[in-house]
Structure formats: C-alpha cells, structure tokens
Amino acid sequence: MTAPISRLDRLLPFLRWRSQLTRAALQGDIRAGLSVALVAIPQSLAYAQLAGFPAHYGLYAAMLPAVIGALFGSCPQLSTGPVALTGMLTAASIAPLAAMGSDTYLVLAIAIGLLAGVIQLGLGLLRQGWVLNLLSQPVFAAFINAAALLICFSQLPALLGAPGPRSPQLADEAVRIFHGALAPHLPTLAMGIGALLALIGLRRFAPRLPGVLVVVVACTALSALTGFEANGGAVIGDLPALRPSLQLPTVPEWNMIITLLPAAFVLAMVSFLETASSAKLISEKTGEAWNENQELIGQGLAKIAGACASTLPTSASFSRSALNLANGAQTGVASLVCALAVVVAALALGQWLHHLPLAVLAAVILDAVARLFQPATLVHAWRIDRDDGLAAATTFVATLVFAPNIQNGILTGLLLSLALLIWRSMKPRIALLGLHEDGTHRDLERFGLPHPHPHLVVMRFDGPLHFVNANRFQEAVNWARTAQPDVRIVLVSAAGINAIDATGLDAVRREAANLAKHGQQLAFCGLKKQVIDVLERDGVWASIAPHGSYRHERQAIDALAPLASPPENL
Known part of the structure; x- marks a missing residue:
C-alpha cells in the first residue's frame, strides 16, 4: 500500500527525492543526466532554429525550464526542454504575425509560451487535467503525422543550401525548395546528406553511442578544416556570450493577447499530450504512478520560467526522457545534472560551435522528426472505428491545408471529434x-x-x-x-x-x-x-x-x- 503524501510534499514534489536518493540512485541520476546532456546540446540548437529563434536560445531553454519542470513535475524521468513539435507550433503561430527572427517575433513567441504556461498552470491548480482528454488519440496522432511532414519540409532549404530567408508561406517555401533542388549548393548538400546518413547508421549499428553529439562534433570539425563557410556554406556563426537573465517578459497589447490565445491553448494542449505520452510510457515501465494535474503544474511553471528567461516554449522530450530512463534515472536530480552540464558546455564550447553547418542541424531535426511519421496509426484508427478514422483523416488534411497555421488543423479535428461524439450520443x-x-x-x-x-x-x-x-x-x-x-x-x-x-x-x-x-x-x-x-x-x-x-x-x-x-x- 502506497504511503499517504503529505501536503508539503504535494506542494513541493521534489521533497520526495530525499527518501529515494540512495548512493546507487544518485549514480544513476548523474549517469543519466550527463548522457541526456550530450543529446540535449545539439538538439537544443536545432530546435531553437526550428522555432524561429537564434540557435543559442535553445541552450537557455535547456537550463532553467528543465530544472523547474523536474522540481515541480510528478514523473522524475521526464526531460524538459526544447522539442521539435512545440518549436514547429511556435513558429507556425507567430510567423504570420512578424518576420521570423525579428525583435517583434521573439517578443510574441516568448509571450505565447507564457500564455501556454499560464493555461497549463491554471488547469493543474484547478485539478482540471481532464480537459486535455478532449483531444482523442487518433486526432493527436494525425496531427503529429502531418506536423512531421511539415517539419521535414521546412528543413529542406537548409539541407539544399537554398538561398534566401525562410518564408512563413508554404507556397513561397515550395518555390524556394524547387529552385534549390535545381541548383543545390553541393558542399551543403553533401554535408547534410552525410550527416543524416551518419545519424541513421549510428542509431542502427552503434545505438549506445550519443550519435547526435558524434555527428555534430565531426561535422563541425570537418567544416572548420575544409573551409566550408568560405565556400559558401551556411554555419551558425559566432554565438554571443552566455548571459541568460531573469526578467518579466514583455506583455503584448490586449488585442494581440486575444489573437494569441487560441494558438496558446493549442500549444498548451499539444505539448502536454506529448508530455503525457512520455509519462505514461515511463509509468508503465517503472510501475510508479504519475499525476496529470501535478505534471500540468510542472510543465506550466517550466514554460513560465522559459518566458522569464526570454527563451522559446518548452515541453517534455519523448526521446530524451526515454534516454533518461534507459540510463537509470531515479529522481529529478538527473535533470538538474543535465542542466548544469548544458551550462558548462555552453560556457566552454560556445566559440567552437561557430563552424557548425546549418545543414547538419537540419539533418538532426529530420532524423528525429521523420520517426514521428507513422501513417499506420491512421489506418489503424480507420479500421477500428470509422468516426475516429474520419476525424483523424480530416485532422491530417486540415493541418496540411492550413499550414503554416497548423493549430487550425488540430482545432478542426477537435471540433469534428466532439461533433461526432454528440452525433453518436443522439443515436444510442x-x-x-x-x-x-x-x-x-x-x-x-x-x-x-x-x-x-x-x-x-x-x-x-x-x-x-x-x-x-x-x-x-x-x-x-x-x-x-x-x-x-x-x-x-x-x-x-x-x-x-x-x-x-x-x-x-x-x-x-x-x-x-x-x-x-x-x-x-x-x-x-x-x-x-x-x-x-x-x-x-x-x-x-x-x-x-x-x-x-x-x-x-x-x-x-x-x-x-x-x-x-x-x-x-x-
């Protein structure tokens, strides 16, 4: 029988670690934290660019938000930080409102993370986590499949070395990709394809190695030795000195807040469903229960902390959480170790990242996101229940049609699935x-x-x-x-x-x-x-x-x- 949880432990979940931190558990936490950090550093750089932020903002998102998510969450193995889907949603929501990378864009992107965090925190404090169950699994799976295609599509210009700025309009990006495919920058294409093949090969033949880190380090060294930048290749360039600061985020005008609210609600819902997927899997393997309302509080506070650190919205990473579990993480200390390792690496390695090709970051994103594309889940939903299949198919198509406003796709699926639920209730x-x-x-x-x-x-x-x-x-x-x-x-x-x-x-x-x-x-x-x-x-x-x-x-x-x-x- 599980011992009752005190009110103080419920308010401050990290206090429960004191009874779990044996010497063996601490060793597992340190090992897991360092292992996750090796993956989190290159992924953070990549996902920040996917969200429309400068690359180094991703390192900030892997620091304080990761700590807050671990301190106030209910599942100790969850790894909070930048993730592809949340980054894509952020970019899709803000790109129509401001030029990507501009000061206005950053202010709005930080604000949408703040709003999403407040929504999650409010739902958690009011014990209303059930609201997120309104989004059915087939609709969520269809959205992930469509979003995975769009994310992969968005990385093709960097992989081809296509010139010109990133456009928020899908048609303009398609034209840019077409011209880039006709006349690709060969060194960039070779670097990107080589990195992608190396990632796939290492994952298959040497799964114990931190493949992302190995590929990023090797490609950065190769870029510096061959004069990749001098030959027209795009690289990250000089990263500013690491100066994360805490301040209240700039709050946009009321009209803009109203405009951002629907997208913020979708961001809160999708990012938490991604978190819940990881937490459920971990709970099944460890046998330890997790609390959706407490996790809403933890993830909400992490997003708010990210906004106060002026960085991009965060969520729990499925791949990094699985890596945490596989390396023996027992408590949230693993996430604290990971965040500390990111800080040390950012201070020590910032100048060495100058030659990191953008095509390699694109390869990192493609490798991670392509595995999210699982059309078999849509076929399975249709086979099991035609209403679920219809809602999933509609969500998939709507997400692609509404791009870059992909939040409209999942809202369409949500409304259709609720309408079908009411229709079924009308016909018992x-x-x-x-x-x-x-x-x-x-x-x-x-x-x-x-x-x-x-x-x-x-x-x-x-x-x-x-x-x-x-x-x-x-x-x-x-x-x-x-x-x-x-x-x-x-x-x-x-x-x-x-x-x-x-x-x-x-x-x-x-x-x-x-x-x-x-x-x-x-x-x-x-x-x-x-x-x-x-x-x-x-x-x-x-x-x-x-x-x-x-x-x-x-x-x-x-x-x-x-x-x-x-x-x-x-």
Missing part, C-alpha cells in the same frame, strides 16, 4: 429483447427470438438519457408500444441509462402519460441509483415506482405478466 442503440436460450434477454431481431409475452414488449435503451437524445427515447417508446398487437406494457431495460437530465426526465414523464392515455403502462428494470435519485427529486418517481424498481428483465416480466394479460371473457 435501441433494441427489442427476447429470451435467449442462455437465459438472458437479447436483441430479438439479431437472434431471431420471440417477444417474451404477447402483451408486453421489452425495449433496451443504451446510453444516458439527456437533451441530446430525449426525442430518440420518445420515438423508441412509441415504436415499442406498437411492436406487436395489443401491447399493454412497455418495459424499458434501463441498465444502460447511467445519467438523466431535466430534458430526459421530461421525456419519461411525457411517455408515461402518453402510454396511460392509450391504456398502456410504462415500466422500468435495472435503473441505476443516480437515475432514481433524479427521478425522486422531481417527483415523477412516485408515479412510476410501483413498476420501476425491478432489478432485471426476468423479475420484471414475472411481476408484470398478470397485469399484461387481458381479463378473461365472462
């Missing part, structure tokens, strides 16, 4: 029942069964009875009362009715009165307590209680059979 399954040979009452049409009594009809209603389907209930009762000649009682098998609202209650009252007008009786069996409680509060229970308390069909039919039979002719 209704069946007339007969006695099956196994002793249960089942769908008489499907199994070719007779009615259980010549003057009594049993109707099953599967679903909550509320305003969406109240008319459906009334139609079903009217159908049941004419299902065979001289029906005297309609028995509703109500085990599937797990809730009822005012409109549903009014439908029950109307049908009871309508049947009485025709000399018929409405009866119920299998009603749940929560439904009976609502009926009692309204007072309608008094009129149906004599024939509404049966627990199952057999009991009800035995009790109602004498009432259903017509009186004998004298």
Whole structure:
C-alpha cells in the first residue's frame, strides 16, 4: 500500500527525492543526466532554429525550464526542454504575425509560451487535467503525422543550401525548395546528406553511442578544416556570450493577447499530450504512478520560467526522457545534472560551435522528426472505428491545408471529434429483447427470438438519457408500444441509462402519460441509483415506482405478466 503524501510534499514534489536518493540512485541520476546532456546540446540548437529563434536560445531553454519542470513535475524521468513539435507550433503561430527572427517575433513567441504556461498552470491548480482528454488519440496522432511532414519540409532549404530567408508561406517555401533542388549548393548538400546518413547508421549499428553529439562534433570539425563557410556554406556563426537573465517578459497589447490565445491553448494542449505520452510510457515501465494535474503544474511553471528567461516554449522530450530512463534515472536530480552540464558546455564550447553547418542541424531535426511519421496509426484508427478514422483523416488534411497555421488543423479535428461524439450520443442503440436460450434477454431481431409475452414488449435503451437524445427515447417508446398487437406494457431495460437530465426526465414523464392515455403502462428494470435519485427529486418517481424498481428483465416480466394479460371473457 502506497504511503499517504503529505501536503508539503504535494506542494513541493521534489521533497520526495530525499527518501529515494540512495548512493546507487544518485549514480544513476548523474549517469543519466550527463548522457541526456550530450543529446540535449545539439538538439537544443536545432530546435531553437526550428522555432524561429537564434540557435543559442535553445541552450537557455535547456537550463532553467528543465530544472523547474523536474522540481515541480510528478514523473522524475521526464526531460524538459526544447522539442521539435512545440518549436514547429511556435513558429507556425507567430510567423504570420512578424518576420521570423525579428525583435517583434521573439517578443510574441516568448509571450505565447507564457500564455501556454499560464493555461497549463491554471488547469493543474484547478485539478482540471481532464480537459486535455478532449483531444482523442487518433486526432493527436494525425496531427503529429502531418506536423512531421511539415517539419521535414521546412528543413529542406537548409539541407539544399537554398538561398534566401525562410518564408512563413508554404507556397513561397515550395518555390524556394524547387529552385534549390535545381541548383543545390553541393558542399551543403553533401554535408547534410552525410550527416543524416551518419545519424541513421549510428542509431542502427552503434545505438549506445550519443550519435547526435558524434555527428555534430565531426561535422563541425570537418567544416572548420575544409573551409566550408568560405565556400559558401551556411554555419551558425559566432554565438554571443552566455548571459541568460531573469526578467518579466514583455506583455503584448490586449488585442494581440486575444489573437494569441487560441494558438496558446493549442500549444498548451499539444505539448502536454506529448508530455503525457512520455509519462505514461515511463509509468508503465517503472510501475510508479504519475499525476496529470501535478505534471500540468510542472510543465506550466517550466514554460513560465522559459518566458522569464526570454527563451522559446518548452515541453517534455519523448526521446530524451526515454534516454533518461534507459540510463537509470531515479529522481529529478538527473535533470538538474543535465542542466548544469548544458551550462558548462555552453560556457566552454560556445566559440567552437561557430563552424557548425546549418545543414547538419537540419539533418538532426529530420532524423528525429521523420520517426514521428507513422501513417499506420491512421489506418489503424480507420479500421477500428470509422468516426475516429474520419476525424483523424480530416485532422491530417486540415493541418496540411492550413499550414503554416497548423493549430487550425488540430482545432478542426477537435471540433469534428466532439461533433461526432454528440452525433453518436443522439443515436444510442435501441433494441427489442427476447429470451435467449442462455437465459438472458437479447436483441430479438439479431437472434431471431420471440417477444417474451404477447402483451408486453421489452425495449433496451443504451446510453444516458439527456437533451441530446430525449426525442430518440420518445420515438423508441412509441415504436415499442406498437411492436406487436395489443401491447399493454412497455418495459424499458434501463441498465444502460447511467445519467438523466431535466430534458430526459421530461421525456419519461411525457411517455408515461402518453402510454396511460392509450391504456398502456410504462415500466422500468435495472435503473441505476443516480437515475432514481433524479427521478425522486422531481417527483415523477412516485408515479412510476410501483413498476420501476425491478432489478432485471426476468423479475420484471414475472411481476408484470398478470397485469399484461387481458381479463378473461365472462
């Protein structure tokens, strides 16, 4: 049995580490932190550029936000920092509003991270993490697949050495890529393709090596030795001295905040679903529970800390979290070690990164993101449920069509999946029942069964009875009362009715009165307590209680059979 968590430990989750920090656990944390740092440094540089920030901002995002996410999260193996999907969403949301890389762009991009953090923090503090479950797994998977394609597409200019600034418009980027493909910068293309092949090869044949770090170091050295920059190759260039500072972020005007809010909500939702995916996988492997509301608080505070450090929005990285777990991380100390290692590396290696080719960063992104493209998940969703498949397909297409405003794609999928959910609620399954040979009452049409009594009809209603389907209930009762000649009682098998609202209650009252007008009786069996409680509060229970308390069909039919039979002719 798990020991109760004190209020202080709940408020400050990192206090729980004190009981877990054995010597072996600390060794595992240090080993994991250093291993993750080797991957986080080059990835941070790459993902910052994907988000439209200067490369060194990615190092800032791997420092304070990583520490805050570890201190206040519930899953100690999660690694917080820059990630591809959050970077892409940030760029897609801000690029239509400001020139990428400009001061205005940075202010707005930092602001959207702040808003997303406040949304996550608010949901966590109010214990409303369930809101994020509104986005179904097929819709999320479809969005990731479409976003992966767009991210890969966005890296082609750097891989080809295509001249010109990055355009927020997809059509303009397509033209730029087309011209770049016709006349690529061969040294850049060779460097990018070589790096990509090396990453794939190392992952396959030497998975224990930090492949990203090895490739970045080797390509940077090769670039410096061959005069890659002098031959027209694009490199990161001089990085400014490491001077991360804490300050309140610049808050845009109110009109701009309203403009950013929908995109900030999508960013909060998508980045947390990415976090939840990692946390669930880790929890399954370790057997340790995680708390979605506490993780919302941790990730929200991490985004707010990132905004105060004037850097890009962050999230939990699936790949780096898995690496944390694989290297034996036991507590959040691993993330503290990783952040410290990033700080030391940034101070010591900043001048050596001058010759790092942008094509290599593009290869790092392509290698990481291409693995997110899994069309089989969309086919699987369609095979399992056509509604889920339709929502997933629509999300995938809408994300591509709305690009670069890809947040509209996931909003489209969200609205469609909710609309389909309401549509399904409007059409609950209704069946007339007969006695099956196994002793249960089942769908008489499907199994070719007779009615259980010549003057009594049993109707099953599967679903909550509320305003969406109240008319459906009334139609079903009217159908049941004419299902065979001289029906005297309609028995509703109500085990599937797990809730009822005012409109549903009014439908029950109307049908009871309508049947009485025709000399018929409405009866119920299998009603749940929560439904009976609502009926009692309204007072309608008094009129149906004599024939509404049966627990199952057999009991009800035995009790109602004498009432259903017509009186004998004298």
